[in-house]
Amino acid sequence: MAVLQNASKTPDGVMLNGFLLSPVVDQCEGCDRIRDFEEEKFCSSYPNPASKWAGGRCNFATHAKIEVAAQAKVNPLKASKRAAKGR
Ligand code: SF4
Numbered sequence: 001m002a003v004l005q006n007a008s009k010t011p012d013g014v015m016l017n018g019f020l021l022s023p024v025v026d027q028c029e030g031c032d033r034i035r036d037f038e039e040e041k042f043c044s045s046y047p048n049p050a051s052k053w054a055g056g057r058c059n060f061a062t063h064a065k066i067e068v069a070a071q072a073k074v075n076p077l078k079a080s081k082r083a084a085k086g087r
Pocket residue numbers: 024025027028031032033034042043044045046048049050052058059060061062
């Protein structure tokens with residue numbers, strides 16, 4: 001696991017570029033953007049991962065994107081509709 005760059009530990013928590021960071025949430029598990037820092041895991045893209053998942057799937061989640069792509073490929077109904085359109 002890569003380490004979070006340029007972060008620093010402060011009395012308030014872990015800071016990066018002036019943002020107070022919150023640790024990643026359960027849904028982040030498996031994402032390539034997770035970084036280790038001081039025995040906790042943080043997101044390299046967002047200071048507050050929980051808010052990225054509050055309204056649904058995080059749009060930067062590398063693991064979730066892969067799932068979506070795989071689902072799109074094996075959806076036979078959509079594939080046949082697409083094929084029918086092409087004719
Ligand atoms: S990009 Fe999204 S899913 Fe990945 S660690 Fe950050 S908040 Fe979590």
